[in-house]
Each structure stands twice: as C-alpha cells, then as structure tokens.
Amino acid sequence: MAIKMRTIQLENQTVPVRQAETVIMGSGAAGLCMAKRLYDLGKRDVVLLTNGLMMGTSRNTGSDKQTYYKLNVSGGTQDSIYEVAKTLVDGGATDGDTALAEAALSARCFYHLADLGVPFVLNEYGEFVGYKTDHDPKARAASAGPLTVQEMCAALYREVEERNIPVVEGITPVKILKDRKGSAAGLFCLRETADRSGREFVLFLCRNLVMATGAPAQLYKKSVFPESQIGATGVCLEAGAAGKNLTEWQYGLASTKFRWNVSGSYQQVLPRYVSSAPDGSDEREFLSDLMDDKTLLNAVFLKGYQWPFDAAKLGAAGSSWVDIAVYTETVLKGRRVYLDYMKNPLGMEKLDKSLLTSECRSYLEASDATQDIPLERLYALNADAVQLYLDHGIDLSKEYLEVDVCAQHNNGGLAGDLWWETSVPGLFAIGEVNGSHGVRRPGGSALNAGQVGAFRAAEQIARRGKRKPGPDLSEQEIGEQVVPVLRLANRWLQGEGEDNLRKTADEIRRLNSSYAGFVRNAGEIEKIIEKAKGLLRRPEQLRIENPSRLGEAFRTRDMLVCTVCYLTAMLDYIRAGGLSRGSYLVAEKLPDFGAEVPVDLKHLEQVQEVFYQSGDANTIWRPVRPLPESPQWFEQVWRDMKEREGTL
Numbered sequence: 001m002a003i004k005m006r007t008i009q010l011e012n013q014t015v016p017v018r019q020a021e022t023v024i025m026g027s028g029a030a031g032l033c034m035a036k037r038l039y040d041l042g043k044r045d046v047v048l049l050t051n052g053l054m055m056g057t058s059r060n061t062g063s064d065k066q067t068y069y070k071l072n073v074s075g076g077t078q079d080s081i082y083e084v085a086k087t088l089v090d091g092g093a094t095d096g097d098t099a100l101a102e103a104a105l106s107a108r109c110f111y112h113l114a115d116l117g118v119p120f121v122l123n124e125y126g127e128f129v130g131y132k133t134d135h136d137p138k139a140r141a142a143s144a145g146p147l148t149v150q151e152m153c154a155a156l157y158r159e160v161e162e163r164n165i166p167v168v169e170g171i172t173p174v175k176i177l178k179d180r181k182g183s184a185a186g187l188f189c190l191r192e193t194a195d196r197s198g199r200e201f202v203l204f205l206c207r208n209l210v211m212a213t214g215a216p217a218q219l220y221k222k223s224v225f226p227e228s229q230i231g232a233t234g235v236c237l238e239a240g241a242a243g244k245n246l247t248e249w250q251y252g253l254a255s256t257k258f259r260w261n262v263s264g265s266y267q268q269v270l271p272r273y274v275s276s277a278p279d280g281s282d283e284r285e286f287l288s289d290l291m292d293d294k295t296l297l298n299a300v301f302l303k304g305y306q307w308p309f310d311a312a313k314l315g316a317a318g319s320s321w322v323d324i325a326v327y328t329e330t331v332l333k334g335r336r337v338y339l340d341y342m343k344n345p346l347g348m349e350k351l352d353k354s355l356l357t358s359e360c361r362s363y364l365e366a367s368d369a370t371q372d373i374p375l376e377r378l379y380a381l382n383a384d385a386v387q388l389y390l391d392h393g394i395d396l397s398k399e400y401l402e403v404d405v406c407a408q409h410n411n412g413g414l415a416g417d418l419w420w421e422t423s424v425p426g427l428f429a430i431g432e433v434n435g436s437h438g439v440r441r442p443g444g445s446a447l448n449a450g451q452v453g454a455f456r457a458a459e460q461i462a463r464r465g466k467r468k469p470g471p472d473l474s475e476q477e478i479g480e481q482v483v484p485v486l487r488l489a490n491r492w493l494q495g496e497g498e499d500n501l502r503k504t505a506d507e508i509r510r511l512n513s514s515y516a517g518f519v520r521n522a523g524e525i526e527k528i529i530e531k532a533k534g535l536l537r538r539p540e541q542l543r544i545e546n547p548s549r550l551g552e553a554f555r556t557r558d559m560l561v562c563t564v565c566y567l568t569a570m571l572d573y574i575r576a577g578g579l580s581r582g583s584y585l586v587a588e589k590l591p592d593f594g595a596e597v598p599v600d601l602k603h604l605e606q607v608q609e610v611f612y613q614s615g616d617a618n619t620i621w622r623p624v625r626p627l628p629e630s631p632q633w634f635e636q637v638w639r640d641m642k643e644r645e646g647t648l
C-alpha cells in the first residue's frame, strides 16, 4: 500500500509528511507481529518504520537454548492460566492484570508462531514438549533451538512481506508529536540512507503510534545486546510516557569481542578464569583471591545454570561471587578478564575429581565430559558451543575469551495498561520497551510478552479505529513542536571544536556500567545524573562535525534522557531504603566474600513509576495492581464483550 505524502516548510527546510492510521516503530519480533496482527484485523493503513530490518535484538540474538515461555501444553502436567499468571506476579513488583493477559494469551501467541512455521520442538504426537527454565515451576518453556527469536522474526517477516505492508528503513525516531488533547499524533524522524551519508527529516502523522523499539541498550557500555540495538525509550519518556520498574535489569557474564552469554556448558566444563593488565601482562587466576579450591570449582560449575547475577546467590558459597570477582578485576582494578579453555583452573594437569561436588562430578560423568582440559570437555558436552566462536573468528583452542558482566535484559520499561497503551493516549509500547516484568521473570517470558503485547495493542487499535478521528494537527502546531528539534540539530552542527559525540557518550555508558549496573553505588549514581542533566541543559557541549552525524547525536540524546530517568529511579529506590534484589547489588563498598547480603523484601508489592519533564525526572510509588479474579460466567462475559465491541 502506498503511503500518503505531502511536504511542509519548516525553518527553510522542506519536510516530507506522510500519513498513516497506525505507525509502528521497530521491526523486532514484537513490531513484526504487530504489523501482521493489525492487517489481519482489517487495519490496512499501517506503516512499519525501522533503522534496519536486520537490526535490533530479536534479529541478532541467540543463546544455548533460546526459550519461549507459555502455558504448559504437553504431557500430564496440570497447568492453568491463573497459575502462569501467579508465577509472573511472584516475580515481585509485577502488575497482576497484565500478567494475567500475558498468561491468557501465551498459548495462543505460541501456536500462532508455530502455525507460521517457527520450528518449536515437538514429539511425534504433536506435543510441544516443555522444560523448566529459571523461576518456572511447571516446565512451561519451549524452544526452537539457539536462535528461536530469529526464527520468529523470519516467520513473521514473511507474513509482513506477503501482505505488502510498507516498511521504511533508515529511520531514527526523534520526537513524538501530540495533539491538543495530549494524544500521540505523529513521529518526527531522521531518515538516513543505508550508508548513513545522506539524511532528511520526515514526519509521520498517525492516529496510533506503536513503539516496538526494544530495550534502551545503549545505556550500557558492557552489554550483550547486539550492537545494532539502540532503543528509543528516551523519546517516549520525553513525550510524557511514564517509566515503570526502571531499576530492574538482568546482568550476566558474556563474551565481549563477539557478544554472547557464557552460560550453560561454557561454565559447566570448568574453564580457567584469568585476568591481566590492560596490555595483557601480569596474568593471574583471580578467583582464588576469594575462594578455596572446592568452592571455586563449584561456583563456576553452578554459574552454568545460575547465569544472571543474582543478589540472592551470594552468602557462604553462592555462584554470584564469580560476577563480583570479575567486577573487582575489571572495574575496581582496571584489568581485563578472560576464560581460558586450554588449561585447567588451579594449575591442575587433569581434572581432579576429588575437588568436585557430587553434583558437578556426576553431571560431567553422565555427560561423558571428564576429559583432561576444558576445551576437550566442551567438545564432549556441546561441540556447537566451540564452533559458534570459530564462526565468529574466535578459536578457543588458541586464544582466551574476553568476558565481562554485561546488561542483557530490561525487565522494566514504559508503563502500559491492560492494552499495552502508555500514559500518553494513542501511544502503545510493546515488546521489551514495555516494562511489564518486575524484579524476576521466568526465562522466556520476554518473548511471550512481546507477542502478547502486539496482540493486545492490535485488538485495541482495531476496535477503536472505527471511532477515533484522524490526526488533526495544523501546520502551526507541527511547527511549534518540530522547530525546536531543527534548532537543536543546528546547535550541534554549529558548535566549535572537534566532534566529541562518541567520546562523551562512551564515558556516560562506561560510568553507567560501572556504578549503575549490577553493582549500584548511590554516590556515583548521583554524579552521573548531574553529568547527563548538564549535557541535556547545554546541548552545545555536544559537537558534531557534519550532518551525517545527526542520527548519532539524536540517539545520544535519547541515551542521556534514559540515563536521567533510569538512574533517578535507582537513586530513589536506594533512598527509599531499597536493598539488593533481583540482578543487582546495592553497595557503596563490595561485601566481603561469604557475607550474607540482605535482599530487599519491602518493595515487592510496589511499583515505582518515573516521569520526565524539562530535563528532570520524578518518581512515585504505587501498590501493584493485584492479580484480578477474572470473570468466568460465560453469559456475563459474552455480554461484557458485546459492550466492549459496541455491538450490544
């Protein structure tokens, strides 16, 4: 379908204006599903915007056995929608109504994907056999292998193509436009050519704007998000959308040259952890600084399936001390950390089984993986794991694997209602940009939440579409909202001195990783917030040398807005007496090895929301919306539905 086009003059620039009933920003698993669902519900006036179809988390991510979480639909396990919802809510700081919707639609969204050809593992009777993932009592996880989400994208994109839904690539969202009533009415964007040399501003006017831009991954330097994942949460926060649970992320050990979680077999084969000075000299095994030999080997083994840093897994001999030890090396001592698969830890020629726990020994024996060195054990346990690195130019038989504790998932994000609509009417947030999760979530629930969000938002838009008038912005109203953006671009371009954009942004990202990542230090967080606020208040401090750098400048601005909001949330949480929880440690000083670290239980029934206005962020706390007793009397539900649909 063709996109309607005209142009307007703004600050001596001709800006193309395009109009569609619904604009979807982002082409990951959530955005693609949204486009397909809307079309199937009869909404054809849709345009899908993205920086690139092959960019973002979904298109570029994988893990050992990538998981989709849903109702258990195989074998004799008794499961129910209510129990799935209860598991989600038990994660803490999680709203019950959206959890119930995620549970209710989980099987439907999963079958939708299976029917589109995603090769989820099934037995000869057609049962999609489940397994247990973290925080999952009922073996609800399904998988299509290490690249489940890439399979999902491929299947969903085939549907988008088949339906000829227009896709515009090279887009960076810059500002959300609103109408007189405060509803979302358009998205002002920068459009770059694929090689980023050419660019133009372009305005998309719409009745519904669906943000499916994933996590604000550029907040952190240490990250296992793909490099092409950026995020546009800041643009939404600037438009007045509330943030929710922004404190909640998941962090874990990942390789940095090629970004991949070093979980599962990568740890179970007991590699040697070494650190060195930045130039590679002064190599040493550092875990022994903290732990005796037996504790060390057990902690590394457990890291395999206790992958993310978990504040509850410290204490006497928990596996999360490994993450703390890595932090001590990389952040506190400025060294580099590697996994070595060529030699055993602790100078062992061969694996000394007497040092292993019975769990570790029987696991390796049962897997026929007790060979002399970690690499041989890795071949025995999971040869694909070695090949994966070879495919990305890293030969574990010849080189060390550099690792660090990296950001991997944002549980929080934008606040949405039961239809994934944000606090700005007409602005929906689906996928990882939506913060429907709390402190913990079962592995795989992110992929389900993205699909459910797309189904819910599409349904609401389809229902409302019949009644909602078209975007109604005069040229003057557009100008009032857009001209400040054009002037900002000019200020960056006209600044004197050399281009300092990348350097400035990298420094903020480095600080965020060091002090506002899995270890949170209130004093440092406060300083970073002030730095970010200063850069937003005086944008001329950022200088770019030519217009081809504008996209990066707007993306950096987004990251600064996120820094202010996310770090204000963290600071407020700590000041409210919040202790370590989930995947982070609240500490001015690291605990001594073996110390019991108190974990927060006070804020589990509360949600923190964050609002951004004029360069500053404010927070409020509210009780979680409880898990509803959903109506189950058929005649009543039928009547309610007709009322909702306007057909009664």
Ligand SMILES: Cc1cc2nc3c(=O)[nH]c(=O)nc-3n(C[C@H](O)[C@H](O)[C@H](O)COP(=O)(O)OP(=O)(O)OC[C@H]3O[C@@H](n4cnc5c(N)ncnc54)[C@H](O)[C@@H]3O)c2cc1C
Pocket (backbone or CB within 6 Å): 025, 026, 027, 028, 029, 030, 031, 050, 051, 052, 053, 055, 056, 057, 058, 059, 061, 062, 063, 065, 066, 067, 068, 069, 149, 171, 172, 173, 212, 213, 214, 215, 224, 225, 226, 228, 229, 230, 231, 232, 260, 261, 408, 409, 430, 431, 432, 433, 443, 444, 445, 446, 447, 448, 450, 555
């Ligand atoms: C290593 C790793 C392993 C994971 N394993 C699992 C798992 O096993 N199970 C599970 O449930 N989840 C897992 N996740 C999380 C899950 O993959 C993501 O939550 C999910 O893919 C996000 O999908 P999305 O559609 O919301 O966003 P994305 O896939 O991130 O899509 C965002 C889209 O918006 C575009 N975009 C973003 N920012 C901008 C911008 N500024 N300008 C223009 N375009 C932009 C991107 O290019 C992309 O098209 C994993 C994540 C990682 C990193």
